[in-house]
Amino acid sequence: MADNGNLLAEQRRALILDEVRRRGGVRVNELTRQLNVSDMTIRRDLDALARSGVIEKVHGGAVMVEEARTHEPGFEAKSVLELSAKEQIAQAAAELVTPGSAIALSGGTTTYALAQHLTEIEQLTVVTNSVRVADVFDRAQRTTGAPAATVVLTGGVRTPSDALVGPIADRxxxxxxxxxxxLGTHGLSPEAGLTTPNLAEAETNRNFIASARRVIAVADHTKWGIVGLSTFAALAEVDTWVTDSGLPAEAASVAREHVRELVLAQEGRAG
Structure with missing residues (x-):
């Protein structure tokens, strides 16, 4: 872990989370030395990560959440993680959309970031099961005079991540x-593919995939290696994975063996 007292809170928390995932647990006194910040700063970082549901605080430090495969953090909790990476991914993914397209956006904080880059593209038809994504287009049309997209919001039962799922959405x-x-996702791995802790959301995502000509996963590098309860797609079903340049080279090499195209947001397209 880098020794740098000038990191932004977002960067520092990403490093802490990577360290917890790598080692299974960390101690506060170790993190203060490695990151050259105060004990209070580290404890605030651990509090923020614990609120997001990705770690569990213990006496003197933190460990991975054992229930991570079945735990689904809420939208607000996830929205504070990897902000820079999500913005980079959103910008790169938006370049794949042309005027007049019919597109679908699943629920998630990365697709929410993407939606904000799509409001200026003309004559879009947008189908989404995300209440937050639908709100982005509605707000843009009312407040900024953005081109009026045709937005179709599926019905369904609302999940903690503000996605609508279930039989109504699926139909x-x-x-x-x-x-x-x-597609947003809780995690990606070579063995399990794209996964989510929510069984109903997995089924809704399968229906999205079956209805799409081209499937694009949008997920930052911290999602690699994470396995949720239910698989909704194999990596081979993904035409393009747009991620950020924080993805380790070894993981990128493995991903290229499975997905048809890997796009690293800061580096452009990778074959």
Missing amino acids: AIRSLHFDLLF
């Missing part, structure tokens, strides 16, 4: 066809 999605699908 609506199965009747439609999309040029592009942008």
Whole structure:
């Protein structure tokens, strides 16, 4: 871990989370030395990560959440993580969209970031099961005069991440066809593929995939190696994975063996 007292809180928390994942646990006194910050700063970072549901605080430090495969953090908790990476991914993913396209966006904080880059593209038809994504387009049209996209919000039961899932959502999605699908995910791995802790959300995502001509996963590098309860796609079903340049070289090499195309947001397209 880098020894740098000038890191932004977001960067520092990402490093801490990587260290917890690598070692299974960390101690406060170790982190203060490695990151050259105060004990109070580290404890605030651990509090923020614990609130997001990705670690569990213990006496003197933190460990991985044992229930991570079945725990689904809420939208607000996830929205504070990896902000820079999500913005980079959103910018790169938006370049794949052309005016007049019919696109689908699943729920998630990365697809939410992407939606904010799509409001200026003309004549889009947007199908989403995300209440937050639908709100982005509605707000842009009302407050900034952005081009009016046709937005179809599926019905369904609302999850902690503000996605609508279940039979109503599934029925609506199965009747439609999309040029592009942008998928968020809880985790990706070579063995388990794309996963989520929510069984109903997994089924809804499967229906999205079946209705799309091209499937694009949008997920930052910290999602690599994370396995949720339910698989909704194999990596081979992903046409393009847009991620950030924080993805380790070894992971990028493995990913290229499975997905058809890997896009590293700061480096452009990678074959």
